[in-house]
Every structure is written in structure tokens, then in C-alpha cells.
Amino acid sequence: MPEPAEREHLRAVATELADRTREAIADLPVDADVVQVGSTARGTWVSGDRDIDLFVRFDANLDREQLEEYGLAVGHAVLPDGHEEYAEHPYVKGTHEGFDVDLVPCHDVETAGDLVSAVDRTPFHDAYLSARLDDDLAGDVVLAKAFLKGIGAYGSDLRTEGFSGYLTELLVLELGGFVPLVESARSWHPPVEFDSEGHAERTFDDPLVVVDPTDPTRNVAAVLSAANLARFQHYARELLAAPSEELFEPADPAPLDPAGVRDHLDRRETTPAAVVFDAPDVVDDQLWPQLRRSLDGIVRGLNGRGFDVLRARAMTDGSDRDPDGDSAKRAALYAELEVAERPAVTRHEGPPVAVRKHAASFYESYADDVDPETYGPFIDGDRYVVEREREFTTVREYLESEAAGDVALGAQVEREFAERDVLVGDAVATLAPAFGVPLREFYEPHP
Amino acid sequence: MPEPAEREHLRAVATELADRTREAIADLPVDADVVQVGSTARGTWVSGDRDIDLFVRFDANLDREQLEEYGLAVGHAVLPDGHEEYAEHPYVKGTHEGFDVDLVPCHDVETAGDLVSAVDRTPFHDAYLSARLDDDLAGDVVLAKAFLKGIGAYGSDLRTEGFSGYLTELLVLELGGFVPLVESARSWHPPVEFDSEGHAERTFDDPLVVVDPTDPTRNVAAVLSAANLARFQHYARELLAAPSEELFEPADPAPLDPAGVRDHLDRRETTPAAVVFDAPDVVDDQLWPQLRRSLDGIVRGLNGRGFDVLRARAMTDGSDRDPDGDSAKRAALYAELEVAERPAVTRHEGPPVAVRKHAASFYESYADDVDPETYGPFIDGDRYVVEREREFTTVREYLESEAAGDVALGAQVEREFAERDVLVGDAVATLAPAFGVPLREFYEPHP
Incomplete structure (x- = not known):
């Protein structure tokens, strides 16, 4: 839980930023207001989070081009050292007094149904939760987020495919607290559906469905993978069977070194193979879906040619654990094979x-x-x-072939994939320590 | 086609034997008659066949024990150097003037429906065909049998699983000659059914059904394998596309030698494995079903443990090509593997x-x-x-294990299987030349 002083400091910085934003708006030819949104606005943030999200709401009829122009003007005025990023619109991201600040323009629509873009939805979420989360529940949200972080299932980015903050808050609200949530979760039989407003306007094909109370057409848990839902259920049972603070502490695996990789290979008697290439310079939410599709394609290609895959994983080097670090430099599609050769x-x-x-x-x-x-x-x-x-008698022949090059879906990965290196056998040990963390997770797998 | 002199000689010998049989019957306390049956009786035998089959028909009410006693007494009287064999009853088999003679006791029943044993059926078949096959059709039967022998699909023994003589005669009769038969066969879409008497009393689950005109409950083609039916269709098309005497000449493959086996292994890059054991001292019709079941079990066991089988075959040594030779001394379950090792x-x-x-x-x-x-x-x-x-990481571990010992179905094979030798890799070349003929067929496969 964040300390009172930490909360007070954040509140003061957020207020100062909101004031400065209003001043910048005053210089515009149109009017707008400012709302602080997200967990730091609602007191549901987890200690160590440093995000302040300010939304600048323009008239719903303002056209997109002007909204972007005015939004960026305000952003640069408030965060002179900030830089532009792009979600649905461009917005300005910067730091102020040690906090990460997002200044995001949006349309002030009447209901979530009138959305001009997905970004415009955030204030609705905020209003919905602010009206319903009292201090007790806010504390439980903090616990729930810390737990999900601890077990590695927090984050709706497309790399993690976990629980978003909004999803976590809705679940705590729906079940009435953190403990009721985990007590419920341990016995869930997916598909599980919650629709607090009873207003769903469609059906969803996801293992967990939480209908957005502000948008009857949206499943807030759409990004959540089956594995992260199962992980949550597993650790919910563990927590209730033997409560432990350790479950709230994210694993921080030390990188595996080359000797460690070779030890596992000796024990397992598998043939490892890795396709290694420059990670295209795109954000994780673009990179990871492409890596996963490429991995699926390679695994299908290997299995289809008789090179039976025991287990496989997409990996990136270095920056994996540091969301603010540089994006990955190299990517690897790593597979352990049961069979690396076939007859002629x-x-x-x-x-x-x-x-x-x-x-x-x-x-x-x-x-x-x-x-x-x-x-x-x-x-x-x-x-x-x-x-x-037979077309390919060794795994290397296949991985170096044009046939393997064709499976890399996604334009950016495909381009880099053309310049791939193929490692087979003990040579994969050279991936450590750069890929040491995902290699540790691969060879010391936990639920 | 048999020469006239050959036919005449056979007829004389058969008549002499029938006379001597009647003399032997006269010494019994009961009456019986003699019928010559089979292809040599009907003029539908293939040149080189040397079989004279004489059935001794006793009263239908004679009990089994007496039938066997009297039948053997007559047999030994007619064939003093003969020995006893066993089909449904014991009978005496011997040679006389260069012919193989069977003297078989049976019951003289009214219709095939009253059969006391399967042997009693033969005179009915004989009567049915004798009444319908004229000299032209008899000549076509001889051609059809020669063709089926030439392509390796003749013989209803459980090793060959091919066309029996009776089946061949019925098909020639049904279609009206050899050429009409092959013209029909090239377009068959199994299951194909013939019921010349229109009296079938059940349905049959076989690719070719020829309802026995003397027994509405029996498919004369029940033993015929799908492969031999396909083979007949294949060569029927070949014959009609380009008539050739070669198709009437049985293949007589030279045994492959050890160097030849190794050449194929080098080209194919497979890992061969063989389980070799003493062939139990039983007739082929008992041995081969057991060998096939054992092979199926071993192949299933290998595939199930990840040792992917490319092709497999049961083999016996030496006597394979000589139906009158000693029974096989050694048997081998031979498999070529794509994968001979799996990880730990x-x-x-x-x-x-x-x-x-x-x-x-x-x-x-x-x-x-x-x-x-x-x-x-x-x-x-x-x-x-x-x-x-993993339980077994190498094919040898599996083949030497108790798990592999359990798949050998059939009591006699199972006993010998316990003392099996396992050969893996180039060591299988030592199976040649003893198993050289089946190895040649394995590595130079034809339709």
C-alpha cells in the first residue's frame, strides 16, 4: 500500500499539473476541461506506480485534426521536455517531479456509446469507478493489483495479455473486495461472465467476460489470455490455502548464464533451435502479436515437417523487465525439439x-x-x-529455408526475419545472458 | 496351360488312387464313397500343380471319432508312406507317382447348410462348379489362376490372404470368362458384391463379397485382403493396357545380400530395427496371423512412444518361397524408423x-x-x-522391455518372443541372406 506521504505528494503534483493545463487551455481559441483519470486519481494505485494521467476534454463536435493540434499544444506547454506518442490520437508524454505524466486530448461525449475514439472512453470509466469505489474497496483494488503483479498476470499490454487496471477494479467492485474475488475465482469454470449493468448487447467468445458498464458492446477482459486467467485461479487457491506476502512480490529471475542453459540441455536431451533477428523498432503492443504469430507459424512448420516441438517461446533480450527501457534490440523464436532429423x-x-x-x-x-x-x-x-x-531432413535446413521465412506474419517482423541467424544445439547457449531472463523462465517454469 | 499328356497322366493316377481307396473302404465295417475334388478334378489346375484331392464320404450320422478312425485307416492303406496332418479332421497326406495326394474323410451331408465341418463343404463346391464350367470357362479359370499367381495374389492361406481357387472359379463363372473378369475388376469400387444365387442371408463387411452359391451365410472372399484386391485391380488395368506374358510369371526375387541392405539404409537414412526370434513350430495358417498381430502391436507400441515407424513387415527366413519346404526356422518383425531416439x-x-x-x-x-x-x-x-x-528414450530400450514383450499376441509367438534378439541400425544387415527374399521385397517394393 502506498504511504500517506506518497499519496499526498502525488495529489499535490497532480493538482499543480491540472492547474497548468487549465492555463494552457485558456490560450486556445476553444474551450476544454481537464480530468485526472486512472488509478492515481482514484487512490487505487500500487506503490511504486508513478503515472499521472490528465485528459483534456474538448467539445464533441471539434474535428479530429483540430483536437490533435490543440491537444499537442496544451501538452507541450505543460510538459516542455515531453515527447509525442501515439495511441488513438497523438498525445504528449513527459516527466514532472519524478512522475510519468500523460496529457491526452479527447472528445467530451455524452455517453460511451457516442465514442469518437477509444481514448474518449477513459473518463467514463473513471466516473463509473469514482462513484462506486469507497476507501475500503479502493484499498482492496490496490491489493488485487499487487497480487496480480506478484503472479505476473497484471497488464493489458499485448505482451502480457493480463488483467488491466480497469478490469481489476471492476472485478473487486463486482465481487465486493479482494478476498471475495479470489474466493470466487478459485472455483470459476470459464467461460465466466459478469455484467453488472445487465446490458450486454452481444455475446463474447472469451474465457472471462466482464461487460464494460459504460459500453454494452465491450468485454473489458478481451485481452486476457486463458493462461493468465488460469494463473489467477491457481494462485487464488494458493493464497487462500496458505496466505503469504511472497505472492505479492513479482518474481525477479536472475538471467540464466550459458553454463546454466547447457546444464538443462544435458538433462533434457532435447535439441534446441533458435531463430534470432533484430527486433523491429515498434512498440511492444505491435511487436508481441507479430512475434507470437511468427512463433506459431514456425512451430506449425516444424511439427508439420516432423521436427516435433516439445516447447517453444518468443523472447526478446535485455529490456524485458524494464517497461521504461529501450525497446528490445534482438528477438528470438526459441524451440526445443524432440526430433531434429528425419530420414531422406x-x-x-x-x-x-x-x-x-x-x-x-x-x-x-x-x-x-x-x-x-x-x-x-x-x-x-x-x-x-x-x-x-523428403524436402527438409534437418531442422536447420528448414529454419534457413524460404518456407520458414514465409511464416513470419506481420510486416515489420517479416522484414527483419529475412536476416535471421539460426542456432541449433548447444550454440543456443550464446543467447545467454542477453536472453537470460526469458531463458530462466523457460527452463524453470512455474505456474 | 497344362499339356494334354500331363492331363492324361494325372487322370490315370487319380483313377488308380480312387480304385485303391474303394478297396480300402471295403475292409471297413461301414460304407463310404470316394470323390475326386479340386482343380485337378475339374481341369482348372495350373501347370505345375501336383495336387490330387480325394474325399472319402461317410454317412452323415457317423460320429466324429469313428469318422476320424476310419478315415485315417483308409488314408494309411492307400498312402503307406503318408503322414497325418490336421485341418478340421486329421487326414493323411502323401505322394504318389510325383503327385501330392490328400486323402480327406468327410460326412456325406444333403446340403451345405447341414455341414458337420468345413471340410464337408468341398464336394458341394465341386458339384456346383463341375455342373457349370464348360471347357472354355475351365481354360479361362486356368488363365485367371496363372495371372493371380503371377501377381502374387493367389492363395487363401493366411499368409497370402489372396484369392482361393474356388473364389477364382466363381468369379470367372460369374463374369463369363477371364477377360470379362479383368475388364470388370479394373473399375470395381469396393465393397463389391456378387451373389449368383441371390440367396445371401447376412451382410458382409469385406471389400469383396462373393456369396457362396452352396452356403448363403458364407463369403468366399472373406480371407482376401484389401491389398490383394487392390493389387488385382492394378494389374487388371496393366494387363488390359499392355498385355504381357510377364504378368503371368511369378516374381522370383533373388535374396538381398548384406551389402544391398546397407546400400538402401544409406540412401534412405532411416534407422532399421528388427526383433528376431525362433518361429514357433506351427503351420503357416497359425503362424502368420500371430506374426501380423505381433507386428501391429509392435508398430503401435513404437509409434505410441514417439519412435515413428516409416514401414514395417513381418518376415520369415528361408522357406518363404517353398510351400512344401520345412516351416520357417526364424521370424523377424522388421521396422524402419524415422525416429529412433527421444529426449529424456x-x-x-x-x-x-x-x-x-x-x-x-x-x-x-x-x-x-x-x-x-x-x-x-x-x-x-x-x-x-x-x-x-520419459520411459524409453531409445528404440532398443523399448524393444527389449517387458512392454514390448506384451504386444506379441498369440500363445506360440509370445513364448518364442521372450527369447528375442533385437537388432538396431546396420546390424540388421546380418538378417541377409537368410531373410534376403522378404528384404528384397521390402526394399524394392512393387504394386
């Missing part, structure tokens, strides 16, 4: 002999085959079968 | 985390596991997963 021949089943036209054309195409690698056609059961030359 | 760990999926009771017991059983080989439990998707020690 592969079985290829033809049609049943009885299917005369197809059977005849299959038979003729291979009977005339002068390739000495082809065995058959022979008959197995009711079909023609040949054993013909 | 194997993935084991637990229940979904949400299924609280099962999930908790799974988690606890592994969380307390002190086995350093176990990784996890961790969460993958909505489930717990562990990577635990």
Missing part, C-alpha cells in the same frame, strides 16, 4: 487404387519417376503409396 | 486449471515431486503441464 525419404499416400482416374494418374506420375530416391508406388491397404525424397 | 523428458498434459478437484490433485502430485527430471507444473493455455522423465 518420406511416406506419401496416394489415392485408393479403386478410384480409377486419380489412382492411374498418381501411379503413372511415379512409375515413370527416374528419381532413384523414390520407392514404389506400392500398395498398402487399398492405396498406392510412395516413399519419396 | 516428455510432455504430460494435466487437467484444465478450472477443473478444481482434478487440477489440485495433479498439481500437488507434481509440485511435491522431488524428481529433478520433472519440469513444472506450469500453465499452458488453460491447463497444467509437466515435462517428466
Whole structure:
């Protein structure tokens, strides 16, 4: 829990920033107001969080171009050292007295249904929660967030795919506190749905559905992965069985070193393979979906060619644990294989002999085959079968091939993927220590 | 086609034997008659066949014990150098003037429906065909049998699983000749059913159904494998596309030698494995079903443990090509593997985390596991997963294990299997030349 002095300091800084924002608005040819939103506004922030979010609300009819222009003008006036970032609109991000400050322009719409952009939604969330979270519940929200951080399931960014702050607050509100929430969660049978306003206007295909009380068409938990929901249920049971402060402390794994990697490989007798490339210079929310799709594609490609994957993971180096650090420099698609080689021949089943036209054309195409690698056609059961030359007999051949290059979905990853390095076997140990943290998590997996 | 002199000689010998049989019957306290049955009786035998089958028909009410006693007495009287064999009853088999002679006792029943044993059926088949096959059709039967022999699909023994003589004769009769038969066969879409008497009293689950005209409950083609039916269709098309005497000449593959085996292994890059054991001293019709079941069990066991089988075959040594030779001395279950090793760990999926009771017991059983080989439990998707020690990491470990010993179905094979040798890799080349013929067929497969 944040200390009183920490809360007081934050409140003073936020008030000062809001005042300066109003002064900057006064210089504009249009009017606007300022709302502080987010957990620091509601006293539901977790100690150590340093975010102050100020929304500048312009008239709902202001056109987008002007909103962006005025919004940036205000932002630069309040945060002269700030820089521009881009969510739905461009906005200014900077630091002030040690806090991270976002100054975000939005439209002042009547209801969430009138949204001009997703950013405009935030003040509605804020108003909904502020009206309902008393001090007790706010304290429980802080606990819930700390717990989710501790177990690694907090954050709705597309890398984590965890619980957003808003989702956490809604769940604490819905269940009536942190303990009732974990008591409920331990017995959930997904799909689980909450709709506090009873106003859902569609169905959702997610394991956890929390209908946004300010928008009947939106599932606040849409980003949450099945794994993070399961993780929450697992640790809810652990917490209730044996309460422990440790569960509220995020794991901070030490990077695995090359010798540590080799030890695991010796014990496991797997063949590791890694495709390593420059991480494209995009934000994590763009990078990670591309990495996951690429990993899925590579795993499918490996399995489909008989290189059976035991377990795989997308990794980035260095900055993984530091949300404010530089974005990753290198990315790796890491797979442990049960099978890294296949024979020169592969079985290829033809049609049943009885299917005369197809059977005849299959038979003729291979009977005339002068390739000495082809065995058959022979008959197995009711079909023609040949054993013909296999396209890729080693995992390296496949990973270096154009076929593997085609699976990297996402334009930015695809470009970098063309210049990939392929490591097979003990050579993957050279990924440590740069990739030491995700390697530690890979080789010492916990729920 | 048999030459006229050959036919005449056979007829004379058969008549002489029938006379001597009648003399032997006269010494019995009961009456009986003699019928010559089978292809040599009907002129539908293939040149080189040397079988004379004489059935001794006793009264339908004679009890089994007496039938066997009198039947053997007649047999030994006619064939003093003969020996006893066993089909449904014991009977005497011997040679006379270069012919193989079977002297088989049976009951003289009114219709095939009254059968006391399967042997009693033969005279009905004989009567049915003799009444319908004229000289032209008999000639076509001889052609059809020669063709089926040439393509390796003739013989209803449980090793070949091909076309029986009776089946071949019925098909020629049904379609009206050899050429009409192959013209029909090239377009068959199994299941194909013929019921010349329109009297089938049940349905059959076989790819080819030829209802026995003398027994409405029996499919004459029940033994025929899907592969031999497909083979017949394949070669029917080949014959009609380009008639050739070669198709009537049985393949007589030279045994592959050890160097030949190694050449194929080098080209294919597979890992071969063979389980070799003494062939139990039983007739082929008992041995081969047991070998096939054992092979299926071993292949299932290998695949189930990740040792992916590319192709497999049961083999016996030496006597394979000589139906009158000694029974096989050694048997081998031969498999070519794509994967002969797996890592020390194997993935084991637990229940979904949400299924609280099962999930908790799974988690606890592994969380307390002190086995350093176990990784996890961790969460993958909505489930717990562990990577635990694999039972068999090499194909040899599996094939030498008790688990592999349990798959050998059939009492006689199971006993010999306990004393099996396991060959892995180039060591299988030592199976040649003893197993050289089946190895040649394995590595030079034809339809």
C-alpha cells in the first residue's frame, strides 16, 4: 500500500499539473476541461506506480485534426521536455517531479456509446469507478493489483495479455473486495461472465467476460489470455490455502548464464533451435502479436515437417523487465525439439487404387519417376503409396529455408526475419545472458 | 496351360488312387464313397500343380471319432508312406507317382447348410462348379489362376490372404470368362458384391463379397485382403493396357545380400530395427496371423512412444518361397524408423486449471515431486503441464522391455518372443541372406 506521504505528494503534483493545463487551455481559441483519470486519481494505485494521467476534454463536435493540434499544444506547454506518442490520437508524454505524466486530448461525449475514439472512453470509466469505489474497496483494488503483479498476470499490454487496471477494479467492485474475488475465482469454470449493468448487447467468445458498464458492446477482459486467467485461479487457491506476502512480490529471475542453459540441455536431451533477428523498432503492443504469430507459424512448420516441438517461446533480450527501457534490440523464436532429423525419404499416400482416374494418374506420375530416391508406388491397404525424397531432413535446413521465412506474419517482423541467424544445439547457449531472463523462465517454469 | 499328356497322366493316377481307396473302404465295417475334388478334378489346375484331392464320404450320422478312425485307416492303406496332418479332421497326406495326394474323410451331408465341418463343404463346391464350367470357362479359370499367381495374389492361406481357387472359379463363372473378369475388376469400387444365387442371408463387411452359391451365410472372399484386391485391380488395368506374358510369371526375387541392405539404409537414412526370434513350430495358417498381430502391436507400441515407424513387415527366413519346404526356422518383425531416439523428458498434459478437484490433485502430485527430471507444473493455455522423465528414450530400450514383450499376441509367438534378439541400425544387415527374399521385397517394393 502506498504511504500517506506518497499519496499526498502525488495529489499535490497532480493538482499543480491540472492547474497548468487549465492555463494552457485558456490560450486556445476553444474551450476544454481537464480530468485526472486512472488509478492515481482514484487512490487505487500500487506503490511504486508513478503515472499521472490528465485528459483534456474538448467539445464533441471539434474535428479530429483540430483536437490533435490543440491537444499537442496544451501538452507541450505543460510538459516542455515531453515527447509525442501515439495511441488513438497523438498525445504528449513527459516527466514532472519524478512522475510519468500523460496529457491526452479527447472528445467530451455524452455517453460511451457516442465514442469518437477509444481514448474518449477513459473518463467514463473513471466516473463509473469514482462513484462506486469507497476507501475500503479502493484499498482492496490496490491489493488485487499487487497480487496480480506478484503472479505476473497484471497488464493489458499485448505482451502480457493480463488483467488491466480497469478490469481489476471492476472485478473487486463486482465481487465486493479482494478476498471475495479470489474466493470466487478459485472455483470459476470459464467461460465466466459478469455484467453488472445487465446490458450486454452481444455475446463474447472469451474465457472471462466482464461487460464494460459504460459500453454494452465491450468485454473489458478481451485481452486476457486463458493462461493468465488460469494463473489467477491457481494462485487464488494458493493464497487462500496458505496466505503469504511472497505472492505479492513479482518474481525477479536472475538471467540464466550459458553454463546454466547447457546444464538443462544435458538433462533434457532435447535439441534446441533458435531463430534470432533484430527486433523491429515498434512498440511492444505491435511487436508481441507479430512475434507470437511468427512463433506459431514456425512451430506449425516444424511439427508439420516432423521436427516435433516439445516447447517453444518468443523472447526478446535485455529490456524485458524494464517497461521504461529501450525497446528490445534482438528477438528470438526459441524451440526445443524432440526430433531434429528425419530420414531422406518420406511416406506419401496416394489415392485408393479403386478410384480409377486419380489412382492411374498418381501411379503413372511415379512409375515413370527416374528419381532413384523414390520407392514404389506400392500398395498398402487399398492405396498406392510412395516413399519419396523428403524436402527438409534437418531442422536447420528448414529454419534457413524460404518456407520458414514465409511464416513470419506481420510486416515489420517479416522484414527483419529475412536476416535471421539460426542456432541449433548447444550454440543456443550464446543467447545467454542477453536472453537470460526469458531463458530462466523457460527452463524453470512455474505456474 | 497344362499339356494334354500331363492331363492324361494325372487322370490315370487319380483313377488308380480312387480304385485303391474303394478297396480300402471295403475292409471297413461301414460304407463310404470316394470323390475326386479340386482343380485337378475339374481341369482348372495350373501347370505345375501336383495336387490330387480325394474325399472319402461317410454317412452323415457317423460320429466324429469313428469318422476320424476310419478315415485315417483308409488314408494309411492307400498312402503307406503318408503322414497325418490336421485341418478340421486329421487326414493323411502323401505322394504318389510325383503327385501330392490328400486323402480327406468327410460326412456325406444333403446340403451345405447341414455341414458337420468345413471340410464337408468341398464336394458341394465341386458339384456346383463341375455342373457349370464348360471347357472354355475351365481354360479361362486356368488363365485367371496363372495371372493371380503371377501377381502374387493367389492363395487363401493366411499368409497370402489372396484369392482361393474356388473364389477364382466363381468369379470367372460369374463374369463369363477371364477377360470379362479383368475388364470388370479394373473399375470395381469396393465393397463389391456378387451373389449368383441371390440367396445371401447376412451382410458382409469385406471389400469383396462373393456369396457362396452352396452356403448363403458364407463369403468366399472373406480371407482376401484389401491389398490383394487392390493389387488385382492394378494389374487388371496393366494387363488390359499392355498385355504381357510377364504378368503371368511369378516374381522370383533373388535374396538381398548384406551389402544391398546397407546400400538402401544409406540412401534412405532411416534407422532399421528388427526383433528376431525362433518361429514357433506351427503351420503357416497359425503362424502368420500371430506374426501380423505381433507386428501391429509392435508398430503401435513404437509409434505410441514417439519412435515413428516409416514401414514395417513381418518376415520369415528361408522357406518363404517353398510351400512344401520345412516351416520357417526364424521370424523377424522388421521396422524402419524415422525416429529412433527421444529426449529424456516428455510432455504430460494435466487437467484444465478450472477443473478444481482434478487440477489440485495433479498439481500437488507434481509440485511435491522431488524428481529433478520433472519440469513444472506450469500453465499452458488453460491447463497444467509437466515435462517428466520419459520411459524409453531409445528404440532398443523399448524393444527389449517387458512392454514390448506384451504386444506379441498369440500363445506360440509370445513364448518364442521372450527369447528375442533385437537388432538396431546396420546390424540388421546380418538378417541377409537368410531373410534376403522378404528384404528384397521390402526394399524394392512393387504394386
